[in-house]
Amino acid sequence: MDHTLSLLPFLFIIIISSSHVLPVSPTPSHKLKSATTIRKLNRGGPYIGLVTVIATEENAFLRSVDFRPDPTHPFLDLSGRRFRIGKIHGKKVVYVRCGRGMVNGAAATQQMIDVFNVKGIVHFGIAGNMNNSMSIGDVSIPKQITNAGLWDWLNPDKAKGGEDIAYLDVGNYNVPKGDGDNELGSIGYNYEQLYSVTGHINTPQNVFWINTTQEWLHLAADLEKMELSQCVNASLCLPKKPKLVVGLKAATAYIFVDNAAYRNFLYDTFGVSSSDMESSAVAMVILNPLIFT
Known part of the structure:
Protein backbone atom coordinates (compact mmCIF):
# COMPACT_ATOMS: atom_id res chain seq x y z
CA MET A 1 0.00 0.00 0.00
CA ASP A 2 1.66 3.20 -1.17
CA HIS A 3 0.87 6.23 0.92
CA THR A 4 2.47 9.56 0.08
CA LEU A 5 2.36 12.81 1.97
CA SER A 6 -0.89 14.67 1.28
CA LEU A 7 -1.26 18.38 1.87
CA LEU A 8 -4.54 19.05 3.63
CA PRO A 9 -6.54 22.12 2.57
CA PHE A 10 -6.48 25.03 4.97
CA LEU A 11 -9.57 27.04 5.85
CA PHE A 12 -9.02 30.66 4.88
CA ILE A 13 -11.22 33.19 6.69
CA ILE A 14 -11.43 36.69 5.29
CA ILE A 15 -13.04 39.31 7.50
CA ILE A 16 -14.54 42.15 5.47
CA SER A 17 -15.40 45.46 7.11
CA SER A 18 -16.60 48.65 5.51
CA SER A 19 -13.18 49.48 4.14
CA HIS A 20 -10.65 46.79 5.05
CA VAL A 21 -9.84 43.19 4.11
CA LEU A 22 -7.74 41.35 6.70
CA PRO A 23 -5.33 38.88 5.03
CA VAL A 24 -4.71 35.41 6.36
CA SER A 25 -1.40 34.91 8.12
CA PRO A 26 1.20 32.82 6.29
CA THR A 27 1.67 29.17 7.20
CA PRO A 28 3.31 28.99 10.66
CA SER A 29 6.98 28.04 10.65
CA HIS A 30 6.40 24.98 12.87
CA LYS A 31 4.08 23.48 10.22
CA LEU A 32 6.68 24.01 7.52
CA LYS A 33 9.28 22.38 9.78
CA SER A 34 6.95 19.39 10.37
CA ALA A 35 6.38 18.99 6.62
CA THR A 36 10.14 18.91 6.02
CA THR A 37 10.60 16.29 8.75
CA ILE A 38 7.77 14.17 7.33
CA ARG A 39 9.34 14.17 3.86
CA LYS A 40 12.66 13.03 5.33
CA LEU A 41 10.99 10.28 7.37
CA ASN A 42 8.93 8.99 4.46
CA ARG A 43 12.01 8.62 2.31
CA GLY A 44 13.10 6.06 4.91
CA GLY A 45 9.80 4.13 4.80
CA PRO A 46 7.57 2.32 4.39
CA TYR A 47 6.65 1.74 8.04
CA ILE A 48 4.31 -0.55 9.90
CA GLY A 49 1.77 1.60 11.73
CA LEU A 50 1.05 0.70 15.35
CA VAL A 51 -2.03 2.10 17.11
CA THR A 52 -2.98 1.56 20.73
CA VAL A 53 -5.46 3.41 22.93
CA ILE A 54 -4.67 4.41 26.51
CA ALA A 55 -1.58 5.18 28.58
CA THR A 56 -1.73 1.85 30.44
CA GLU A 57 -1.46 -0.03 27.15
CA GLU A 58 1.30 2.26 25.90
CA ASN A 59 3.38 1.79 29.04
CA ALA A 60 3.03 -1.99 28.89
CA PHE A 61 3.94 -1.96 25.20
CA LEU A 62 7.05 0.19 25.55
CA ARG A 63 8.23 -1.87 28.55
CA SER A 64 7.80 -5.21 26.81
CA VAL A 65 9.35 -4.59 23.37
CA ASP A 66 12.76 -3.50 22.21
CA PHE A 67 11.58 -0.24 20.65
CA ARG A 68 14.55 1.71 19.30
CA PRO A 69 13.69 5.35 18.49
CA ASP A 70 14.92 6.90 15.27
CA PRO A 71 18.22 8.60 16.20
CA THR A 72 17.40 11.76 14.21
CA HIS A 73 13.62 12.06 14.52
CA PRO A 74 12.44 9.87 17.45
CA PHE A 75 8.95 11.40 17.41
CA LEU A 76 6.71 13.91 15.69
CA ASP A 77 3.92 15.78 17.49
CA LEU A 78 0.84 16.37 15.33
CA SER A 79 -2.52 17.74 16.49
CA GLY A 80 -1.77 16.93 20.11
CA ARG A 81 -0.67 13.33 19.50
CA ARG A 82 2.88 12.03 19.62
CA PHE A 83 3.85 9.76 16.73
CA ARG A 84 6.92 7.76 17.70
CA ILE A 85 9.25 6.66 14.91
CA GLY A 86 11.73 3.82 15.28
CA LYS A 87 12.35 0.10 14.90
CA ILE A 88 11.24 -3.08 16.65
CA HIS A 89 13.44 -6.10 15.90
CA GLY A 90 14.77 -4.26 12.86
CA LYS A 91 11.31 -3.45 11.44
CA LYS A 92 10.49 0.20 10.82
CA VAL A 93 7.44 1.36 12.76
CA VAL A 94 5.39 4.45 13.49
CA TYR A 95 3.50 4.21 16.77
CA VAL A 96 0.72 6.39 18.18
CA ARG A 97 -1.60 6.32 21.19
CA CYS A 98 -4.97 7.37 19.80
CA GLY A 99 -7.15 7.85 22.88
CA ARG A 100 -10.39 6.17 23.90
CA GLY A 101 -13.33 5.82 21.53
CA MET A 102 -14.14 5.41 17.86
CA VAL A 103 -13.63 9.06 16.92
CA ASN A 104 -10.12 9.04 18.39
CA GLY A 105 -9.33 5.70 16.78
CA ALA A 106 -10.45 6.87 13.35
CA ALA A 107 -8.82 10.30 13.62
CA ALA A 108 -5.40 9.01 14.67
CA THR A 109 -5.41 6.24 12.06
CA GLN A 110 -6.46 8.60 9.26
CA GLN A 111 -3.75 11.04 10.29
CA MET A 112 -1.16 8.26 10.30
CA ILE A 113 -1.94 6.98 6.81
CA ASP A 114 -2.27 10.51 5.40
CA VAL A 115 1.02 11.74 6.79
CA PHE A 116 3.32 8.71 6.93
CA ASN A 117 4.37 6.15 4.36
CA VAL A 118 2.86 3.05 5.98
CA LYS A 119 2.24 -0.37 4.46
CA GLY A 120 -0.20 -1.63 7.08
CA ILE A 121 -1.74 -0.95 10.47
CA VAL A 122 -1.65 -3.10 13.61
CA HIS A 123 -4.17 -1.99 16.23
CA PHE A 124 -3.86 -3.55 19.68
CA GLY A 125 -5.05 -3.11 23.23
CA ILE A 126 -7.38 -4.33 25.96
CA TRP A 151 -28.46 1.20 16.76
CA ASP A 152 -31.99 2.01 15.73
CA TRP A 153 -33.91 2.27 18.98
CA LEU A 154 -37.35 1.26 17.76
CA ASN A 155 -40.72 2.57 18.83
CA PRO A 156 -42.45 -0.24 20.80
CA ASP A 157 -45.66 0.36 18.84
CA LYS A 158 -44.02 -0.20 15.46
CA ALA A 159 -43.32 -3.53 13.82
CA LYS A 160 -39.75 -4.62 13.17
CA GLY A 161 -38.45 -4.26 9.67
CA GLY A 162 -36.20 -2.23 7.45
CA GLU A 163 -32.47 -2.84 7.14
CA ASP A 164 -31.70 -3.89 10.71
CA ILE A 165 -29.59 -7.03 10.81
CA ALA A 166 -30.63 -8.18 14.32
CA TYR A 167 -32.83 -7.17 17.22
CA LEU A 168 -32.53 -7.03 20.98
CA ASP A 169 -35.96 -7.16 22.67
CA VAL A 170 -35.50 -5.42 26.00
CA GLY A 171 -38.69 -7.02 27.34
CA ASN A 172 -37.10 -10.46 27.13
CA TYR A 173 -34.94 -9.45 30.08
CA ASN A 174 -37.74 -8.28 32.41
CA VAL A 175 -37.41 -9.39 36.05
CA PRO A 176 -39.64 -11.08 36.99
CA LYS A 177 -40.24 -12.47 33.53
CA GLY A 178 -43.53 -11.39 32.00
CA ASP A 179 -45.00 -11.37 28.55
CA GLY A 180 -42.00 -9.58 27.05
CA ASP A 181 -43.59 -6.12 26.74
CA ASN A 182 -41.41 -3.23 27.84
CA GLU A 183 -41.58 0.51 27.17
CA LEU A 184 -37.93 0.45 26.12
CA GLY A 185 -39.01 -1.70 23.16
CA SER A 186 -36.36 -3.11 20.84
CA ILE A 187 -32.96 -2.16 19.52
CA GLY A 188 -32.26 -2.86 15.86
CA TYR A 189 -28.62 -3.26 14.82
CA ASN A 190 -27.77 -1.44 11.61
CA CYS A 231 3.06 -14.75 35.45
CA VAL A 232 4.03 -11.11 35.69
CA ASN A 233 6.23 -11.89 38.68
CA ALA A 234 6.56 -14.54 41.39
CA SER A 235 3.42 -13.38 43.20
CA LEU A 236 1.16 -12.33 40.29
CA CYS A 237 0.02 -15.12 37.97
Missing part, protein backbone atom coordinates in the same frame (compact mmCIF):
# COMPACT_ATOMS: atom_id res chain seq x y z
CA ALA A 127 -10.74 -5.88 25.06
CA GLY A 128 -13.66 -7.36 26.96
CA ASN A 129 -14.39 -11.08 26.68
CA MET A 130 -17.67 -12.41 25.23
CA ASN A 131 -16.62 -16.02 24.74
CA ASN A 132 -16.64 -18.53 27.62
CA SER A 133 -13.80 -20.45 25.99
CA MET A 134 -11.55 -17.39 26.43
CA SER A 135 -10.03 -16.22 29.72
CA ILE A 136 -8.25 -13.19 31.15
CA GLY A 137 -4.82 -12.95 29.56
CA ASP A 138 -5.80 -14.66 26.30
CA VAL A 139 -5.01 -12.83 23.05
CA SER A 140 -7.46 -12.69 20.14
CA ILE A 141 -6.58 -11.66 16.58
CA PRO A 142 -10.00 -11.44 14.89
CA LYS A 143 -10.75 -12.21 11.27
CA GLN A 144 -13.83 -9.95 11.29
CA ILE A 145 -14.90 -6.83 13.18
CA THR A 146 -18.27 -5.10 13.39
CA ASN A 147 -19.62 -1.88 14.84
CA ALA A 148 -22.18 -3.20 17.34
CA GLY A 149 -23.04 0.31 18.50
CA LEU A 150 -24.91 1.51 15.42
CA TYR A 191 -24.98 -1.36 9.04
CA GLU A 192 -22.05 0.98 8.61
CA GLN A 193 -22.08 3.07 5.44
CA LEU A 194 -18.84 2.71 3.50
CA TYR A 195 -17.67 5.22 0.94
CA SER A 196 -15.25 3.22 -1.19
CA VAL A 197 -12.89 3.84 -4.09
CA THR A 198 -14.37 0.69 -5.63
CA GLY A 199 -17.96 1.93 -5.36
CA HIS A 200 -19.98 4.67 -7.01
CA ILE A 201 -19.08 8.24 -6.07
CA ASN A 202 -21.11 9.63 -3.16
CA THR A 203 -23.04 6.37 -2.89
CA PRO A 204 -22.18 4.43 0.29
CA GLN A 205 -22.52 0.68 0.56
CA ASN A 206 -23.89 -1.10 3.62
CA VAL A 207 -21.18 -2.98 5.51
CA PHE A 208 -21.59 -5.01 8.68
CA TRP A 209 -18.46 -7.20 8.89
CA ILE A 210 -15.03 -5.77 8.14
CA ASN A 211 -12.46 -8.40 7.22
CA THR A 212 -8.84 -8.53 8.27
CA THR A 213 -6.75 -8.87 5.12
CA GLN A 214 -5.98 -12.49 4.31
CA GLU A 215 -2.25 -11.84 3.98
CA TRP A 216 -2.00 -10.38 7.47
CA LEU A 217 -4.33 -13.02 8.90
CA HIS A 218 -2.10 -15.72 7.43
CA LEU A 219 0.94 -14.13 9.06
CA ALA A 220 -0.94 -13.89 12.36
CA ALA A 221 -1.77 -17.62 12.22
CA ASP A 222 1.92 -18.39 12.79
CA LEU A 223 1.67 -16.56 16.12
CA GLU A 224 -0.68 -19.19 17.57
CA LYS A 225 2.40 -21.24 18.42
CA MET A 226 3.75 -18.40 20.55
CA GLU A 227 4.27 -19.11 24.25
CA LEU A 228 2.57 -16.47 26.39
CA SER A 229 3.71 -15.75 29.94
CA GLN A 230 1.41 -16.85 32.73
CA LEU A 238 -3.01 -15.96 35.86
CA PRO A 239 -5.07 -19.02 36.93
CA LYS A 240 -4.05 -20.84 33.74
CA LYS A 241 -1.61 -20.38 30.89
CA PRO A 242 -2.95 -17.85 28.37
CA LYS A 243 -3.41 -18.67 24.70
CA LEU A 244 -3.37 -16.76 21.43
CA VAL A 245 -6.31 -17.41 19.08
CA VAL A 246 -6.56 -16.26 15.46
CA GLY A 247 -9.77 -16.09 13.42
CA LEU A 248 -12.56 -15.18 15.84
CA LYS A 249 -14.94 -12.20 15.54
CA ALA A 250 -14.86 -8.88 17.39
CA ALA A 251 -17.32 -6.08 18.14
CA THR A 252 -16.74 -2.38 18.70
CA ALA A 253 -19.04 0.20 20.31
CA TYR A 254 -19.02 3.20 22.63
CA ILE A 255 -20.08 0.76 25.34
CA PHE A 256 -18.04 -0.70 28.18
CA VAL A 257 -19.79 -4.06 28.51
CA ASP A 258 -20.00 -5.13 32.15
CA ASN A 259 -23.32 -6.92 31.90
CA ALA A 260 -23.66 -10.69 31.55
CA ALA A 261 -27.02 -10.62 29.73
CA TYR A 262 -25.85 -8.18 27.08
CA ARG A 263 -22.55 -10.00 26.74
CA ASN A 264 -24.39 -13.26 26.06
CA PHE A 265 -26.69 -11.54 23.57
CA LEU A 266 -23.74 -10.26 21.53
CA TYR A 267 -22.09 -13.68 21.52
CA ASP A 268 -25.27 -15.60 20.69
CA THR A 269 -26.44 -13.16 18.01
CA PHE A 270 -23.23 -12.16 16.24
CA GLY A 271 -20.75 -14.78 17.39
CA VAL A 272 -18.30 -12.15 18.63
CA SER A 273 -15.66 -13.18 21.15
CA SER A 274 -14.36 -9.76 22.17
CA SER A 275 -15.59 -6.20 22.54
CA ASP A 276 -13.68 -2.91 22.46
CA MET A 277 -14.22 0.77 21.66
CA GLU A 278 -11.94 1.45 18.68
CA SER A 279 -11.21 -1.52 16.40
CA SER A 280 -13.98 -1.20 13.82
CA ALA A 281 -13.26 2.53 13.42
CA VAL A 282 -9.58 1.82 12.76
CA ALA A 283 -10.56 -0.91 10.30
CA MET A 284 -13.04 1.34 8.46
CA VAL A 285 -10.36 3.97 7.90
CA ILE A 286 -7.89 1.52 6.37
CA LEU A 287 -10.53 -0.49 4.50
CA ASN A 288 -9.91 1.15 1.13
CA PRO A 289 -8.97 -0.62 -1.01
CA LEU A 290 -9.29 -3.72 1.17
CA ILE A 291 -12.01 -6.36 0.80
CA PHE A 292 -15.31 -6.12 2.63
CA THR A 293 -18.55 -8.08 2.91
Whole structure:
Protein backbone atom coordinates (compact mmCIF):
# COMPACT_ATOMS: atom_id res chain seq x y z
CA MET A 1 0.00 0.00 0.00
CA ASP A 2 1.66 3.20 -1.17
CA HIS A 3 0.87 6.23 0.92
CA THR A 4 2.47 9.56 0.08
CA LEU A 5 2.36 12.81 1.97
CA SER A 6 -0.89 14.67 1.28
CA LEU A 7 -1.26 18.38 1.87
CA LEU A 8 -4.54 19.05 3.63
CA PRO A 9 -6.54 22.12 2.57
CA PHE A 10 -6.48 25.03 4.97
CA LEU A 11 -9.57 27.04 5.85
CA PHE A 12 -9.02 30.66 4.88
CA ILE A 13 -11.22 33.19 6.69
CA ILE A 14 -11.43 36.69 5.29
CA ILE A 15 -13.04 39.31 7.50
CA ILE A 16 -14.54 42.15 5.47
CA SER A 17 -15.40 45.46 7.11
CA SER A 18 -16.60 48.65 5.51
CA SER A 19 -13.18 49.48 4.14
CA HIS A 20 -10.65 46.79 5.05
CA VAL A 21 -9.84 43.19 4.11
CA LEU A 22 -7.74 41.35 6.70
CA PRO A 23 -5.33 38.88 5.03
CA VAL A 24 -4.71 35.41 6.36
CA SER A 25 -1.40 34.91 8.12
CA PRO A 26 1.20 32.82 6.29
CA THR A 27 1.67 29.17 7.20
CA PRO A 28 3.31 28.99 10.66
CA SER A 29 6.98 28.04 10.65
CA HIS A 30 6.40 24.98 12.87
CA LYS A 31 4.08 23.48 10.22
CA LEU A 32 6.68 24.01 7.52
CA LYS A 33 9.28 22.38 9.78
CA SER A 34 6.95 19.39 10.37
CA ALA A 35 6.38 18.99 6.62
CA THR A 36 10.14 18.91 6.02
CA THR A 37 10.60 16.29 8.75
CA ILE A 38 7.77 14.17 7.33
CA ARG A 39 9.34 14.17 3.86
CA LYS A 40 12.66 13.03 5.33
CA LEU A 41 10.99 10.28 7.37
CA ASN A 42 8.93 8.99 4.46
CA ARG A 43 12.01 8.62 2.31
CA GLY A 44 13.10 6.06 4.91
CA GLY A 45 9.80 4.13 4.80
CA PRO A 46 7.57 2.32 4.39
CA TYR A 47 6.65 1.74 8.04
CA ILE A 48 4.31 -0.55 9.90
CA GLY A 49 1.77 1.60 11.73
CA LEU A 50 1.05 0.70 15.35
CA VAL A 51 -2.03 2.10 17.11
CA THR A 52 -2.98 1.56 20.73
CA VAL A 53 -5.46 3.41 22.93
CA ILE A 54 -4.67 4.41 26.51
CA ALA A 55 -1.58 5.18 28.58
CA THR A 56 -1.73 1.85 30.44
CA GLU A 57 -1.46 -0.03 27.15
CA GLU A 58 1.30 2.26 25.90
CA ASN A 59 3.38 1.79 29.04
CA ALA A 60 3.03 -1.99 28.89
CA PHE A 61 3.94 -1.96 25.20
CA LEU A 62 7.05 0.19 25.55
CA ARG A 63 8.23 -1.87 28.55
CA SER A 64 7.80 -5.21 26.81
CA VAL A 65 9.35 -4.59 23.37
CA ASP A 66 12.76 -3.50 22.21
CA PHE A 67 11.58 -0.24 20.65
CA ARG A 68 14.55 1.71 19.30
CA PRO A 69 13.69 5.35 18.49
CA ASP A 70 14.92 6.90 15.27
CA PRO A 71 18.22 8.60 16.20
CA THR A 72 17.40 11.76 14.21
CA HIS A 73 13.62 12.06 14.52
CA PRO A 74 12.44 9.87 17.45
CA PHE A 75 8.95 11.40 17.41
CA LEU A 76 6.71 13.91 15.69
CA ASP A 77 3.92 15.78 17.49
CA LEU A 78 0.84 16.37 15.33
CA SER A 79 -2.52 17.74 16.49
CA GLY A 80 -1.77 16.93 20.11
CA ARG A 81 -0.67 13.33 19.50
CA ARG A 82 2.88 12.03 19.62
CA PHE A 83 3.85 9.76 16.73
CA ARG A 84 6.92 7.76 17.70
CA ILE A 85 9.25 6.66 14.91
CA GLY A 86 11.73 3.82 15.28
CA LYS A 87 12.35 0.10 14.90
CA ILE A 88 11.24 -3.08 16.65
CA HIS A 89 13.44 -6.10 15.90
CA GLY A 90 14.77 -4.26 12.86
CA LYS A 91 11.31 -3.45 11.44
CA LYS A 92 10.49 0.20 10.82
CA VAL A 93 7.44 1.36 12.76
CA VAL A 94 5.39 4.45 13.49
CA TYR A 95 3.50 4.21 16.77
CA VAL A 96 0.72 6.39 18.18
CA ARG A 97 -1.60 6.32 21.19
CA CYS A 98 -4.97 7.37 19.80
CA GLY A 99 -7.15 7.85 22.88
CA ARG A 100 -10.39 6.17 23.90
CA GLY A 101 -13.33 5.82 21.53
CA MET A 102 -14.14 5.41 17.86
CA VAL A 103 -13.63 9.06 16.92
CA ASN A 104 -10.12 9.04 18.39
CA GLY A 105 -9.33 5.70 16.78
CA ALA A 106 -10.45 6.87 13.35
CA ALA A 107 -8.82 10.30 13.62
CA ALA A 108 -5.40 9.01 14.67
CA THR A 109 -5.41 6.24 12.06
CA GLN A 110 -6.46 8.60 9.26
CA GLN A 111 -3.75 11.04 10.29
CA MET A 112 -1.16 8.26 10.30
CA ILE A 113 -1.94 6.98 6.81
CA ASP A 114 -2.27 10.51 5.40
CA VAL A 115 1.02 11.74 6.79
CA PHE A 116 3.32 8.71 6.93
CA ASN A 117 4.37 6.15 4.36
CA VAL A 118 2.86 3.05 5.98
CA LYS A 119 2.24 -0.37 4.46
CA GLY A 120 -0.20 -1.63 7.08
CA ILE A 121 -1.74 -0.95 10.47
CA VAL A 122 -1.65 -3.10 13.61
CA HIS A 123 -4.17 -1.99 16.23
CA PHE A 124 -3.86 -3.55 19.68
CA GLY A 125 -5.05 -3.11 23.23
CA ILE A 126 -7.38 -4.33 25.96
CA ALA A 127 -10.74 -5.88 25.06
CA GLY A 128 -13.66 -7.36 26.96
CA ASN A 129 -14.39 -11.08 26.68
CA MET A 130 -17.67 -12.41 25.23
CA ASN A 131 -16.62 -16.02 24.74
CA ASN A 132 -16.64 -18.53 27.62
CA SER A 133 -13.80 -20.45 25.99
CA MET A 134 -11.55 -17.39 26.43
CA SER A 135 -10.03 -16.22 29.72
CA ILE A 136 -8.25 -13.19 31.15
CA GLY A 137 -4.82 -12.95 29.56
CA ASP A 138 -5.80 -14.66 26.30
CA VAL A 139 -5.01 -12.83 23.05
CA SER A 140 -7.46 -12.69 20.14
CA ILE A 141 -6.58 -11.66 16.58
CA PRO A 142 -10.00 -11.44 14.89
CA LYS A 143 -10.75 -12.21 11.27
CA GLN A 144 -13.83 -9.95 11.29
CA ILE A 145 -14.90 -6.83 13.18
CA THR A 146 -18.27 -5.10 13.39
CA ASN A 147 -19.62 -1.88 14.84
CA ALA A 148 -22.18 -3.20 17.34
CA GLY A 149 -23.04 0.31 18.50
CA LEU A 150 -24.91 1.51 15.42
CA TRP A 151 -28.46 1.20 16.76
CA ASP A 152 -31.99 2.01 15.73
CA TRP A 153 -33.91 2.27 18.98
CA LEU A 154 -37.35 1.26 17.76
CA ASN A 155 -40.72 2.57 18.83
CA PRO A 156 -42.45 -0.24 20.80
CA ASP A 157 -45.66 0.36 18.84
CA LYS A 158 -44.02 -0.20 15.46
CA ALA A 159 -43.32 -3.53 13.82
CA LYS A 160 -39.75 -4.62 13.17
CA GLY A 161 -38.45 -4.26 9.67
CA GLY A 162 -36.20 -2.23 7.45
CA GLU A 163 -32.47 -2.84 7.14
CA ASP A 164 -31.70 -3.89 10.71
CA ILE A 165 -29.59 -7.03 10.81
CA ALA A 166 -30.63 -8.18 14.32
CA TYR A 167 -32.83 -7.17 17.22
CA LEU A 168 -32.53 -7.03 20.98
CA ASP A 169 -35.96 -7.16 22.67
CA VAL A 170 -35.50 -5.42 26.00
CA GLY A 171 -38.69 -7.02 27.34
CA ASN A 172 -37.10 -10.46 27.13
CA TYR A 173 -34.94 -9.45 30.08
CA ASN A 174 -37.74 -8.28 32.41
CA VAL A 175 -37.41 -9.39 36.05
CA PRO A 176 -39.64 -11.08 36.99
CA LYS A 177 -40.24 -12.47 33.53
CA GLY A 178 -43.53 -11.39 32.00
CA ASP A 179 -45.00 -11.37 28.55
CA GLY A 180 -42.00 -9.58 27.05
CA ASP A 181 -43.59 -6.12 26.74
CA ASN A 182 -41.41 -3.23 27.84
CA GLU A 183 -41.58 0.51 27.17
CA LEU A 184 -37.93 0.45 26.12
CA GLY A 185 -39.01 -1.70 23.16
CA SER A 186 -36.36 -3.11 20.84
CA ILE A 187 -32.96 -2.16 19.52
CA GLY A 188 -32.26 -2.86 15.86
CA TYR A 189 -28.62 -3.26 14.82
CA ASN A 190 -27.77 -1.44 11.61
CA TYR A 191 -24.98 -1.36 9.04
CA GLU A 192 -22.05 0.98 8.61
CA GLN A 193 -22.08 3.07 5.44
CA LEU A 194 -18.84 2.71 3.50
CA TYR A 195 -17.67 5.22 0.94
CA SER A 196 -15.25 3.22 -1.19
CA VAL A 197 -12.89 3.84 -4.09
CA THR A 198 -14.37 0.69 -5.63
CA GLY A 199 -17.96 1.93 -5.36
CA HIS A 200 -19.98 4.67 -7.01
CA ILE A 201 -19.08 8.24 -6.07
CA ASN A 202 -21.11 9.63 -3.16
CA THR A 203 -23.04 6.37 -2.89
CA PRO A 204 -22.18 4.43 0.29
CA GLN A 205 -22.52 0.68 0.56
CA ASN A 206 -23.89 -1.10 3.62
CA VAL A 207 -21.18 -2.98 5.51
CA PHE A 208 -21.59 -5.01 8.68
CA TRP A 209 -18.46 -7.20 8.89
CA ILE A 210 -15.03 -5.77 8.14
CA ASN A 211 -12.46 -8.40 7.22
CA THR A 212 -8.84 -8.53 8.27
CA THR A 213 -6.75 -8.87 5.12
CA GLN A 214 -5.98 -12.49 4.31
CA GLU A 215 -2.25 -11.84 3.98
CA TRP A 216 -2.00 -10.38 7.47
CA LEU A 217 -4.33 -13.02 8.90
CA HIS A 218 -2.10 -15.72 7.43
CA LEU A 219 0.94 -14.13 9.06
CA ALA A 220 -0.94 -13.89 12.36
CA ALA A 221 -1.77 -17.62 12.22
CA ASP A 222 1.92 -18.39 12.79
CA LEU A 223 1.67 -16.56 16.12
CA GLU A 224 -0.68 -19.19 17.57
CA LYS A 225 2.40 -21.24 18.42
CA MET A 226 3.75 -18.40 20.55
CA GLU A 227 4.27 -19.11 24.25
CA LEU A 228 2.57 -16.47 26.39
CA SER A 229 3.71 -15.75 29.94
CA GLN A 230 1.41 -16.85 32.73
CA CYS A 231 3.06 -14.75 35.45
CA VAL A 232 4.03 -11.11 35.69
CA ASN A 233 6.23 -11.89 38.68
CA ALA A 234 6.56 -14.54 41.39
CA SER A 235 3.42 -13.38 43.20
CA LEU A 236 1.16 -12.33 40.29
CA CYS A 237 0.02 -15.12 37.97
CA LEU A 238 -3.01 -15.96 35.86
CA PRO A 239 -5.07 -19.02 36.93
CA LYS A 240 -4.05 -20.84 33.74
CA LYS A 241 -1.61 -20.38 30.89
CA PRO A 242 -2.95 -17.85 28.37
CA LYS A 243 -3.41 -18.67 24.70
CA LEU A 244 -3.37 -16.76 21.43
CA VAL A 245 -6.31 -17.41 19.08
CA VAL A 246 -6.56 -16.26 15.46
CA GLY A 247 -9.77 -16.09 13.42
CA LEU A 248 -12.56 -15.18 15.84
CA LYS A 249 -14.94 -12.20 15.54
CA ALA A 250 -14.86 -8.88 17.39
CA ALA A 251 -17.32 -6.08 18.14
CA THR A 252 -16.74 -2.38 18.70
CA ALA A 253 -19.04 0.20 20.31
CA TYR A 254 -19.02 3.20 22.63
CA ILE A 255 -20.08 0.76 25.34
CA PHE A 256 -18.04 -0.70 28.18
CA VAL A 257 -19.79 -4.06 28.51
CA ASP A 258 -20.00 -5.13 32.15
CA ASN A 259 -23.32 -6.92 31.90
CA ALA A 260 -23.66 -10.69 31.55
CA ALA A 261 -27.02 -10.62 29.73
CA TYR A 262 -25.85 -8.18 27.08
CA ARG A 263 -22.55 -10.00 26.74
CA ASN A 264 -24.39 -13.26 26.06
CA PHE A 265 -26.69 -11.54 23.57
CA LEU A 266 -23.74 -10.26 21.53
CA TYR A 267 -22.09 -13.68 21.52
CA ASP A 268 -25.27 -15.60 20.69
CA THR A 269 -26.44 -13.16 18.01
CA PHE A 270 -23.23 -12.16 16.24
CA GLY A 271 -20.75 -14.78 17.39
CA VAL A 272 -18.30 -12.15 18.63
CA SER A 273 -15.66 -13.18 21.15
CA SER A 274 -14.36 -9.76 22.17
CA SER A 275 -15.59 -6.20 22.54
CA ASP A 276 -13.68 -2.91 22.46
CA MET A 277 -14.22 0.77 21.66
CA GLU A 278 -11.94 1.45 18.68
CA SER A 279 -11.21 -1.52 16.40
CA SER A 280 -13.98 -1.20 13.82
CA ALA A 281 -13.26 2.53 13.42
CA VAL A 282 -9.58 1.82 12.76
CA ALA A 283 -10.56 -0.91 10.30
CA MET A 284 -13.04 1.34 8.46
CA VAL A 285 -10.36 3.97 7.90
CA ILE A 286 -7.89 1.52 6.37
CA LEU A 287 -10.53 -0.49 4.50
CA ASN A 288 -9.91 1.15 1.13
CA PRO A 289 -8.97 -0.62 -1.01
CA LEU A 290 -9.29 -3.72 1.17
CA ILE A 291 -12.01 -6.36 0.80
CA PHE A 292 -15.31 -6.12 2.63
CA THR A 293 -18.55 -8.08 2.91
